[in-house]
Amino acid sequence: MPTALICCDKFKGSASSREVSAALAKGLEFSGCRAVALPLADGGDGTLEVFDDLGYHRRTAMVRGVDGEWVSAEYSLEDAPVGPLTGGRRTAVIEIARACGLEMVSVDGEVPAPESARQAGSWGVGDLIIAALDEGVGRIILGLGGSATTDAGSGMAEALGVVFRDASGGMVTRVRDMASIAAVDLDRLDPRLAEVEVVIASDVRNPLCGPDGAAAVYGPQKGLAPEDIDEVDSAVQGFAAVVEDALGMSGTAELPGAGAAGGLGFMALGLLGAQMRSGVGLVLEETGLVGALGTADLVITGEGRLDAQTLSGKAPAGVAERARENDVPVVAVCGQNQIDADQASALFTAVYSLVDYEPDVEKCLRDPLPILERIGFEIGTGLNR
Numbered sequence: 613m614p615t616a617l618i619c620c621d622k623f624k625g626s627a628s629s630r631e632v633s634a635a636l637a638k639g640l641e642f643s644g645c646r647a648v649a650l651p652l653a654d655g656g657d658g659t660l661e662v663f664d665d666l667g668y669h670r671r672t673a674m675v676r677g678v679d680g681e682w683v684s685a686e687y688s689l690e691d692a693p694v695g696p697l698t699g700g701r702r703t704a705v706i707e708i709a710r711a712c713g714l715e716m717v718s719v720d721g722e723v724p725a726p727e728s729a730r731q732a733g734s735w736g737v738g739d740l741i742i743a744a745l746d747e748g749v750g751r752i753i754l755g756l757g758g759s760a761t762t763d764a765g766s767g768m769a770e771a772l773g774v775v776f777r778d779a780s781g782g783m784v785t786r787v788r789d790m791a792s793i794a795a796v797d798l799d800r801l802d803p804r805l806a807e808v809e810v811v812i813a814s815d816v817r818n819p820l821c822g823p824d825g826a827a828a829v830y831g832p833q834k835g836l837a838p839e840d841i842d843e844v845d846s847a848v849q850g851f852a853a854v855v856e857d858a859l860g861m862s863g864t865a866e867l868p869g870a871g872a873a874g875g876l877g878f879m880a881l882g883l884l885g886a887q888m889r890s891g892v893g894l895v896l897e898e899t900g901l902v903g904a905l906g907t908a909d910l911v912i913t914g915e916g917r918l919d920a921q922t923l924s925g926k927a928p929a930g931v932a933e934r935a936r937e938n939d940v941p942v943v944a945v946c947g948q949n950q951i952d953a954d955q956a957s958a959l960f961t962a963v964y965s966l967v968d969y970e971p972d973v974e975k976c977l978r979d980p981l982p983i984l985e986r987i988g989f990e991i992g993t994g995l996n997r
Contacts (some may be wrong), residue, residue, distance in 0.1 A: 765879020
């Protein structure tokens with residue numbers, strides 16, 4: 613009986629990674645194939661679900677949301693140090709979007725108002741880190757993706773005990789006043805952070821500032837008005853210089869990934885000494901994909917839409933690369949395919965798109981699972997020939 617390894621990301625807005633995998637598996641098994649599912653994420657939303665399947669359990673903490681109001685947020689905690697990357701230390705996984713995510717301030721998918729974007733803060737991420745420290749963890753994975761903030765991680769730092777002051781020594785606590793920060797007081801920083809390994813899971817490679825920085829590239833989707841972008845970028849640049857001076861380092865703001873999640877990448881790299889990892893690569897290692905490839909006749913990967921971002925190293929591309937390295941053919945399943953045939957063939961032996969089976973896009977978005985079952989059956993039938 614041939615074996616298909618399913619390693620798909622979520623179909624955003626339609627089905628979770630787990631649901632996509634289950635639907636494909638149902639079709640594959642009906643065709644007479646064995647299906648093995650390893651749900652996938654890239655460090656953004658859906659990452660906690662992946663770690664659920666690895667034996668992690670959810671914890672809930674009260675945190676400050678993007679507007680400073682207290683909300684409930686989940687993170688995941690390893691019950692025992694069994695993960696292949698833990699080195700014997702209990703691990704917590706934090707999806708930063710659960711504490712400062714764009715969906716927390718976006719109504720019906722609309723871009724937030726500029727005023728909301730100017731004052732959105734990342735305090736909740738720091739609150740979740742404190743909750744994890746209270747559980748005695750030795751390692752924290754920060755999944756950076758989907759943030760509503762462009763505060764360079766200042767809110768997270770505040771929650772961890774950092775105090776920002778203006779030129780007269782007064783405390784600065786509002787994100788929109790970032791440009792006035794002249795000094796950083798680290799005396800109250802939680803000392804437990806020195807004993808914890810922090811790993812950033814992100815595939816964003818942008819620096820903190822400039823034309824490719826957090827404000828310029830991602831600010832508009834978070835609600836920053838065009839006239840605000842240069843002002844925010846300048847404030848963030850000045851803030852970063854003050855932080856780097858206080859930490860005794862330089863060049864952190866220019867590092868690839870410093871601009872991830874509105875600059876949370878910068879603060880995690882500088883303040884927490886975090887290690888930057890590809891979100892896809894880290895998740896694939898944790899789920900044991902490479903070992904599973906040894907038993908697979910075919911790998912199925914995919915996400916809601918294949919496009920230029922897929923080619924830039926998103927989850928399906930990462931899976932395809934590792935499958936090719938192990939001489940296992942890989943096919944992609946998606947809602948819509950926006951890459952041309954030559955680009956697709958460089959990664960996948962075939963691409964199955966939901967809209968090729970159901971031309972009504974709204975129906976594909978609303979009810980994708982029956983179509984995915986049909987695709988799974990077709991893939992399995994071909995694998996059995």
